Amino acid sequence: MFILLPVNPGEPRFRDLRPRQHPTVYREIAVTLAVVLLTTAFVTVVALLAAAGAGKLARMDHASYPTALTRAAATFAAVITLAAVVTGTLTALLT
Template structure:
């Protein structure tokens, strides 16, 4: 059961990060930036969401053990 929860949570966080990155890239393009700049903003957003999820997971593990 625990492995299934971890896999589903990982998939959910990845999907949320991809959606946030796509939104950031689209907003950057709507702001008339170049494609490389929009891609950089999307990548930065993706990394930020993944990092935030890792920090929250680490904090929860520390608090619950």
């Protein structure tokens, strides 16, 4: 006994849903953009907090204000650089 099935058995039922599936592409782009912006803001806040902590620790170590500011700037740059390296590595691995 042969049973003949169509090539795509679910196609006749879901044919009307196809036009509604295209806007999800724009929604995915919007979600991706939101995640990128929120991650950037989070990394910036963490870098600023690390820089403030480094500056405060330098001042507690009796460093002058220019030295404390230099240490804070170096810490900020190090955190941003580390985030960029991690992002680049993850992008290379996941793409």
